Amino acid sequence: MKNMIPALGRFCAPAAFTRASVASTMLCAAGLTGALAPLSPLYAETSAKVVMQAPLRVVDPILTNAYITRNHGYMVFDTLFALDAQGKPQPEMVERWQESPDRLTVTLTLRPNLKFHDGSPVTGEDVVASLKRWAERDVLGLRLMAVTRSLESPDSNTVVFHLKQPFGMLIEALAKPASPVPFIMPKRIASVPVSQAITEVIGSGPYKFVAADFQPGVKATYVKFADYVPRKEPASGFAGGKVAIVDRIELVNISDSQTAVNALRGGEIDFVEDVPPDLMPQLKDVKGIALKSYGESTNIFTMRMNWLQAPFDNVKVRRAVLAAVYQGDYLAAQIGDETMYKLCGAVLTCKTPYASEDGATQTRAPDLAHARALLKESGYDGSKVVILHPTDLPVLSSLASVTAQALRTIGMNVEIQSMDWATLLSRYSKKDPVAQGGWSIFQTGFTSLDLMNPLTNPNLDGRGATGYVGWSKSEQMETLRDQFAETSDPARRQEIALAIQKLNYDQVFFIPLGTYSKMKGYNAAKLGRMTDAQVPLFW
Amino acid sequence: MIELILKRLLAAVPVMLIVATVVFLLLRMAPGDPARVIAGDMASEESIAQIRTDMGLDQSLGTQYVRWMAALVQGDLGHSIQSRQPVTTLIKARLGPTFSLAAWAILLTIATAVPLGVLAAWRHRGLADRGIMAGAVLAFSMPVFVVAYLLILVFSVKLNWLPVQGYAPLADGLGQYARHLLLPTVTLAMVFVALITRITRASLLDVLGEDFVRTARAKGVTERFVLFRHALRNAAIPIVTIVGVALTTLISGVVVTETIFNIAGVGRLIVDSVLARDYPVVQGTILFFSFLYVFVNLLIDMAYVVLDPRIRY
Numbered sequence: 077m078k079n080m081i082p083a084l085g086r087f088c089a090p091a092a093f094t095r096a097s098v099a100s101t102m103l104c105a106a107g108l109t110g111a112l113a114p115l116s117p118l119y120a121e122t123s124a125k126v127v128m129q130a131p132l133r134v135v136d137p138i139l140t141n142a143y144i145t146r147n148h149g150y151m152v153f154d155t156l157f158a159l160d161a162q163g164k165p166q167p168e169m170v171e172r173w174q175e176s177p178d179r180l181t182v183t184l185t186l187r188p189n190l191k192f193h194d195g196s197p198v199t200g201e202d203v204v205a206s207l208k209r210w211a212e213r214d215v216l217g218l219r220l221m222a223v224t225r226s227l228e229s230p231d232s233n234t235v236v237f238h239l240k241q242p243f244g245m246l247i248e249a250l251a252k253p254a255s256p257v258p259f260i261m262p263k264r265i266a267s268v269p270v271s272q273a274i275t276e277v278i279g280s281g282p283y284k285f286v287a288a289d290f291q292p293g294v295k296a297t298y299v300k301f302a303d304y305v306p307r308k309e310p311a312s313g314f315a316g317g318k319v320a321i322v323d324r325i326e327l328v329n330i331s332d333s334q335t336a337v338n339a340l341r342g343g344e345i346d347f348v349e350d351v352p353p354d355l356m357p358q359l360k361d362v363k364g365i366a367l368k369s370y371g372e373s374t375n376i377f378t379m380r381m382n383w384l385q386a387p388f389d390n391v392k393v394r395r396a397v398l399a400a401v402y403q404g405d406y407l408a409a410q411i412g413d414e415t416m417y418k419l420c421g422a423v424l425t426c427k428t429p430y431a432s433e434d435g436a437t438q439t440r441a442p443d444l445a446h447a448r449a450l451l452k453e454s455g456y457d458g459s460k461v462v463i464l465h466p467t468d469l470p471v472l473s474s475l476a477s478v479t480a481q482a483l484r485t486i487g488m489n490v491e492i493q494s495m496d497w498a499t500l501l502s503r504y505s506k507k508d509p510v511a512q513g514g515w516s517i518f519q520t521g522f523t524s525l526d527l528m529n530p531l532t533n534p535n536l537d538g539r540g541a542t543g544y545v546g547w548s549k550s551e552q553m554e555t556l557r558d559q560f561a562e563t564s565d566p567a568r569r570q571e572i573a574l575a576i577q578k579l580n581y582d583q584v585f586f587i588p589l590g591t592y593s594k595m596k597g598y599n600a601a602k603l604g605r606m607t608d609a610q611v612p613l614f615w
Numbered sequence: 616m617i618e619l620i621l622k623r624l625l626a627a628v629p630v631m632l633i634v635a636t637v638v639f640l641l642l643r644m645a646p647g648d649p650a651r652v653i654a655g656d657m658a659s660e661e662s663i664a665q666i667r668t669d670m671g672l673d674q675s676l677g678t679q680y681v682r683w684m685a686a687l688v689q690g691d692l693g694h695s696i697q698s699r700q701p702v703t704t705l706i707k708a709r710l711g712p713t714f715s716l717a718a719w720a721i722l723l724t725i726a727t728a729v730p731l732g733v734l735a736a737w738r739h740r741g742l743a744d745r746g747i748m749a750g751a752v753l754a755f756s757m758p759v760f761v762v763a764y765l766l767i768l769v770f771s772v773k774l775n776w777l778p779v780q781g782y783a784p785l786a787d788g789l790g791q792y793a794r795h796l797l798l799p800t801v802t803l804a805m806v807f808v809a810l811i812t813r814i815t816r817a818s819l820l821d822v823l824g825e826d827f828v829r830t831a832r833a834k835g836v837t838e839r840f841v842l843f844r845h846a847l848r849n850a851a852i853p854i855v856t857i858v859g860v861a862l863t864t865l866i867s868g869v870v871v872t873e874t875i876f877n878i879a880g881v882g883r884l885i886v887d888s889v890l891a892r893d894y895p896v897v898q899g900t901i902l903f904f905s906f907l908y909v910f911v912n913l914l915i916d917m918a919y920v921v922l923d924p925r926i927r928y
Contacts, residue, residue: 132885133695133697133698133891134653134697134698135698139653139654139666140653140654140655141654141655141656141657141658142655155655191799212662213658213662215659255655255657268670270662270665271668271669272669273699275699290700290852291693291708291879292697292705292886293697293698293879293880293883295709295879295886328781329877329879330780330877331874331877331883331887332877334764334875335767335779335780335874335875335876335877338767338771338772338779338781339778339780339877341772341779342771342772342775342778342779344778344779344780344781375703388628399807437850468890495646496647497650498647498648498651498889498890498891498892499645499646499647499653500650501647501648501652502646502647502648502651505660505663507646510829520656526657541662544657545656561739564659573639578866604806
């Protein structure tokens, strides 16, 4: 190899500026690039091209709660704790932790020899700065910091929480897999105000981010971090040993799903994060391509009504809507394939210890007579119901028309207003009446990671006008959520979760519209060893 | 000629200022909030307000405009709200694929459409004419995405001759570059081949009916000489006009082709930026397009002078 480069150099020596010299220069550039590649420190023996469900543009996983940025975060950053396949928090960067008998002091000791990608050691100060930044953006973090008297690092390997009162969810908060995830960054990066994006992407996770290769919205590259010391336990969910399965991962954006599926079939890419149900038959019999679910009921459609404005400021109207809708209609329209979806009325998702069907009626054929009676009893005056309909997200495109049909059937005056997602995000923050640009119904999709905890499930927010859009207000719900945060007793949590479930359906905070399993498609030989989790983890 | 170029370039300055102002205002009038798009749908109002303040989006429209224009006159298009990268860097990174695609598509268009148009006019009402016109109607009527998917199905999925998607820069080798560009170029060129074939045929038929052509034929000039030396040159003005329009339309309208073939070009950049309400990127890209329109129109005007010495500005 060493001899080849001078030879290329001589061949490529500049000559007179002619068309031929331009052509030969181009050929030389290509030749030199190829010849030098193996000498580059980024050279990788195995690589994979992966396509995620959205383009990566924002690289700060605390600034945004976009799923794509969270997935990027899992490649680059590590967490103190992580949920295993059974949903239980396990230590990840932490070697051991202990709680004082009065439950007011929690001490975490970091694993030795943890390093950031720039070679600096991971210290307690880095952890403190990272957690403080995260807590400014996260609902669970806010609650944690509200009960924290001080968070400090007495030595380089130790972090201590001094609490004002016991916080039963402390370890769960640090293991939280939903956006924003409490990722650990170097102190100098975590010191950037949370409203400003970080400009350096340095973590201590199993892959390094190659900043020079990053083209926002087009391509991002990650290479295996040679100094990463994985835990000895096998990988399980988000927890356990993170042993990189390829040396180099190139995240490319393909916005057209059909093109992504064609590229996977043709071997041009190795992974598609989200294969739409209608394209799955095209991959089923392709040799070397595997299709696998991220787990049962991983994704949930939801409906949220506007509690501030008529007609949904009236609980009886909300109950009438609950009685009129049927999950089967939504799932058939949006997903189609019966093997991929499931009716489920659990407000804290179906695959958690808190799953319950108590109060859910939308999992059965709707009782329209009852719905009409409830509507009449409510005194509904025919005021207009505006449903926000995002047109640029195919995964949500059918929900609005199903709801509109159901509500018209019981005699409601419904208007679907179509718009792109960015407009919808702006529109749904308006608290005004419908006539002044407000809205009545907003439907979206969540992963079970977002909804499985009553404290992170935004639909259960009871803070009213200062809370999550829809602005549901209930002191009872807030008390239940506070109680859930305080206790660490599983039986007590289950009891509170059931009360939350009942209260949700009594007051109709939100309506789960059914669950489905998201599917990934991948090159089985190359990525068959991927850990099963609800997000793509390349270890 | 130099005077023409200078005049046109000077005239472009107010045009671009108007474009910049209109785009700035339109974007601010359109619904949507970049801070909310970045923060996501579960972010608190406080977080969104904080992001808005940090981006300067809470300032008055006038202040934002003055600040943007002040940077613009210094050649600074600003930074992307989403990625924080300079807009010029983002546009530069996307120029290669878009220009390659547009350049090859226009070359293919001219190389195919002009001879076909000439042949159709020469064999007016003959079998060749009817065949070419039928083909042109078909090519003109098929939506770009249908053509693209059909080509991918046949040449990439079934025959496995060409890649499904992506763009390979010339540095990756001429073969890879050509293999990746072939299908998108054909897809993009098809509509323009149909259009310019029809325009060439119609222009040529007009000229072929002129007295000077009859005179030339009466003098015993060969039919080839009549067609290419006399008729085609006189029919060139409308053809060049359409080619110029086609070139600008190709560059600014490649988004469907870029999306289906997953080519990260300027068309995709502008659509993605609009959807994300990334104001500086949208403003910068539209300004770039408007400059391109001015520049291509200047080239067309210069071509008129070359093709028809009677034209004076």
